[in-house]
Amino acid sequence: MAEVERDPFTGRETTGHEWNGIKELDTPIPRGVLMFLIVTHVWAILWWFLVPSWPLGSTYTRGILGVDQRTTVEARVVEGQQQRSAWTSRIETEPYDVILADEALMETVRATGRQLFGDNCAACHGRDGKGGANYPDLTDDDWLWGGGPELIEQTMRVGINTRHPETRIAQMPAFGRDEMLDASQVRNVAAYVYSLSHPDYSTSANLDRISAGREVFVTTCAACHGENAEGNRDVGAPNLTDAYWIYGADLDTIIASVHGGRQGHMPTWDERLTPAEIRTLALYVHDLGTQQP
Structure with a gap:
């Protein structure tokens, strides 16, 4: 051992x-x-x-308890839809003025719309809706096509410059590049447009250029922007007399816009979002502008 x-x-x-x-x-x-x-x-x-x-x-193997995560998720989705149907049905069917007058319902719109906006619109317009380079600010209550919820809904549904048969179409021609205006005319009309929102630019040294630019504007630009340059929402032409600009308000940028033209794009949402979601976003975006101090 x-x-x-x-x-x-x-x-x-x-x-x-x-x-x-x-x-x-x-x-x-x-x-x-x-x-x-x-x-x-x-x-x-x-x-x-x-x-x-x-x-x-x-x-x-199914298991004695019969637990199924897919079934659980589907049940929760159905439950959530049932809970939401009480107010989504109102959003889909009631007139906008009735919804806007119901503050409790608008609180739901703001909470839900913020999430929808972040998921679908913030990439271009920013989380706060204030836009960015080449994308419009949605909080300033200055609109190309109109800021009523009905018009915002239509813009979202058909898009801008898209393949949708009812799309909104807006394009500023390239007046300089396509030789509709010569270089001096481009600079003159840009100087005139710049002076509309920058009164201090109208000095004695610039008056001749501004006056020449005014003549070019009347014959070339007024058809869309109006003789007073305050824009035309029927064709999405912006107001050129205020402080709100998409591409920039400095003289060089205005010259570049006149010379090379501009054409924005907004996708259609009628196949990506439900009617209730589109109307919720239309109300939310409308609210962004009207709630600003």
Whole structure:
């Protein structure tokens, strides 16, 4: 019978293994660790029977509890739709003026519209709706096509310069590039337009250029922007006399716009969003402009 060796310090048996003078103690696994391992294995086996676990070719073990995450999600979606239907049906059917007069309903519109706007519109117009380079600010209550919810809904539904059969169409010709105006006419009309929103530019040194630009504007630009340059919402022509600009209000940018033209684009949303979502966004965007101080 082999002699059992014990560690002189702890009194425990050794395994007989030795590394560089260090002997391994034959220490049993702690009872707490052993119990933990037993419980986890029992729980794992039990869980295999209770919930879906094992793939079986084209199917899987369903589990005694009948738990199905897809069914759970579908049930929650249906529940959420039922909860939303109380107000979405009103959004779809009631006139805009009735909805705008109902402050409780408008609070729901603002909360839901903020999420819809962030998911669909913020990439161009910014999370706050203030736009960015080459994209219009939706909070200033200055509109190309009109800021009423009915007009905003129509713009969202058909888009601008899209393939939709009812799309809004707007394009500023490239007067300089396409040689409809020569270089001096482009600079003159740009100077006139610049002076409309920058009165301090109308100095004695610039009056001749501004006057010449006025003549070009009347014969070339007034058909869209109006003789007073205050724009025309029927054709999406912006007001050139105020402080709101999409592409920039400095003289060089105006010259570039007259020379090379401008053509914006807004996608159609009638196949991407439901009618209730479009009307909710129309109300939300309308509200962005009217709520500004």
